Amino acid sequence: MQPGPGEKWFPNVQSRGSNRRNMKQPLRGAIVGYGFIAGQGHAPTYAKHMGNGRAVEITAIADICGARRQAAHEMFPLARVFQDHASLLAAEAGKLDFLDIATPPAHHAEIAHAALERGLHVLCEKPMATTAEDARAMLQHAREVRRVIFPCHNYKHAPVVKVVRSILNEEVIGPVHQVTMQTFRNTHAKGVKEWRPDWRRERVLSGGGIAMDHGSHTFYLAFDWMAAYPTAITAHASTADGHDTEDVFGCTLTFPTGVVSAHLSWTAGVRKVMYTLHGKKGAIRVEDEDVELAVLEAGPGVVAPGSPGKWRFEHRVAPSAWMDASHEGWFSSLFDEFRGALARSEYVGRDAMEACLCVELIERGYRSAAEGSRVLDLPDGTIDRMARPRAPRPLEAPGREVEDLV
Numbered sequence: 001m002q003p004g005p006g007e008k009w010f011p012n013v014q015s016r017g018s019n020r021r022n023m024k025q026p027l028r029g030a031i032v033g034y035g036f037i038a039g040q041g042h043a044p045t046y047a048k049h050m051g052n053g054r055a056v057e058i059t060a061i062a063d064i065c066g067a068r069r070q071a072a073h074e075m076f077p078l079a080r081v082f083q084d085h086a087s088l089l090a091a092e093a094g095k096l097d098f099l100d101i102a103t104p105p106a107h108h109a110e111i112a113h114a115a116l117e118r119g120l121h122v123l124c125e126k127p128m129a130t131t132a133e134d135a136r137a138m139l140q141h142a143r144e145v146r147r148v149i150f151p152c153h154n155y156k157h158a159p160v161v162k163v164v165r166s167i168l169n170e171e172v173i174g175p176v177h178q179v180t181m182q183t184f185r186n187t188h189a190k191g192v193k194e195w196r197p198d199w200r201r202e203r204v205l206s207g208g209g210i211a212m213d214h215g216s217h218t219f220y221l222a223f224d225w226m227a228a229y230p231t232a233i234t235a236h237a238s239t240a241d242g243h244d245t246e247d248v249f250g251c252t253l254t255f256p257t258g259v260v261s262a263h264l265s266w267t268a269g270v271r272k273v274m275y276t277l278h279g280k281k282g283a284i285r286v287e288d289e290d291v292e293l294a295v296l297e298a299g300p301g302v303v304a305p306g307s308p309g310k311w312r313f314e315h316r317v318a319p320s321a322w323m324d325a326s327h328e329g330w331f332s333s334l335f336d337e338f339r340g341a342l343a344r345s346e347y348v349g350r351d352a353m354e355a356c357l358c359v360e361l362i363e364r365g366y367r368s369a370a371e372g373s374r375v376l377d378l379p380d381g382t383i384d385r386m387a388r389p390r391a392p393r394p395l396e397a398p399g400r401e402v403e404d405l406v
């Protein structure tokens, strides 16, 4: 659903002044969807903040599943617990600053609009939405009501990914012109057992299979490493018998700066990420927490006639707890960025636009796969504007303090 020409999203916004609060006060947040990622990935950071300097308080939680409401109560005994987001917002919106959305993707858009309409900032799990139209409408709504919308792009906060960024910042391999990205999983991720652990196999809840589940992580890392946004995609997908969503998704993205090829699988023999990044002067290989840097010291034919050249290899290890799917340790750094966006009143920042572009790519990837891997250009508009080469993102020290924030 898009607003018609000249129409605005939800012009009757309530609590418009609520983010004028002194940012030294704790942020008051609520969680909708207290499942695996909320309970294992987000809650520990919130609990840490609540106990130490009170940077954030979780004062309300909604979940449609009784057992998960009980789990939420046990973790946050002082928080008020609701059966759905509508009753939470009706009772609590005036006392909140932000809503953390951690339900399956099909509900993200509806819940985000309801929160924005009530004047709340939104922190939203990936993928931002299950269609590009919905994702664009969420960004548009956030702009209209001057509230932050921020995606949980937590892979950027993995220690090993920060090491890659620091090597790129050192410019030792030169500009990246080619990237391969492999995400191997031996099963689809499971949700909490008390609700529908296999909702990722139900398209109506998930919006798709591994591309919808993992594509965002692949694509936003690719944007950063290629220092650009893609202009075309070709993809293929396969689905094991009886399933509603794909197990395997592969795609090639064309960038103004080069090419990225990605392979994502829920039917691999191992759980692992493997990334390679290539520049003219060297390459970086990532395998979970291991990083190998190859730097070309002498070009072809220099070492010996006809030789391919000579590389110096360096190895680094950045423990990143990849086997723990909650990625709990990465959320604190992500939450600092969310608080930074609030402090700057950056309502629709780069991360939000990239989240929208990720959904656009997933959607186009599915279409390409359905049409025999036809190459599809990226459309005009937002994408066009974002397709300018990006300035490299400065390295952020893990655990940095955000100035002027609690």
Ligand SMILES: NC(=O)c1ccc[n+]([C@@H]2O[C@H](COP(=O)([O-])OP(=O)(O)OC[C@H]3O[C@@H](n4cnc5c(N)ncnc54)[C@H](O)[C@@H]3O)[C@@H](O)[C@H]2O)c1
Binding pocket: 032, 033, 034, 035, 036, 037, 038, 062, 063, 064, 065, 068, 083, 084, 085, 102, 103, 104, 105, 107, 125, 126, 127, 152, 154, 189, 190, 191, 192, 195, 196, 197, 199, 213, 325, 326, 327
């Ligand atoms: N960033 C990451 O690394 C990461 C990892 C896992 C999951 N996720 C994302 O987090 C979201 C949730 O995934 P999960 O694995 O935690 O799933 P889950 O099934 O464990 O949790 C979902 C919870 O939402 C509740 N719920 C469902 N519909 C609801 C609704 N309409 N209103 C309120 N509550 C509702 C369920 O009862 C359940 O408790 C998804 O968007 C997923 O992609 C992100």
